[in-house]
Amino acid sequence: MTKLKAPLPVTADTDGDLASLRGDCARMAPHWHAPDRVNAHPVSPSLIHGVEVPSAYARLLDAMSDYGD
Structure with a gap:
């Protein structure tokens, strides 16, 4: 990481x-x-596995309005 000589001005x-x-x-x-x-x-679809969403989160997302409402 580069060390700065002086701090950047903050507005x-x-x-x-x-x-x-x-x-x-x-x-x-x-x-x-x-x-x-x-x-x-590219990744083979057979290598993509193990993603689980708890049912409480799925219900929460299902109850949310769509983006832009």
Whole structure:
């Protein structure tokens, strides 16, 4: 991890508007590193198993309204 010499200036924006979010992202972008290339390989459906959802959670999600209501 890179140690910064001086802390980044922080502007307290309690409203959290889109412009301040974009500004935060622009200030942080030089610190984010992504690999040049990601080699993703397909996974066989037979290897995907073991996902269980407790019935209480399934009922909770079923009772929730759809996104955007």
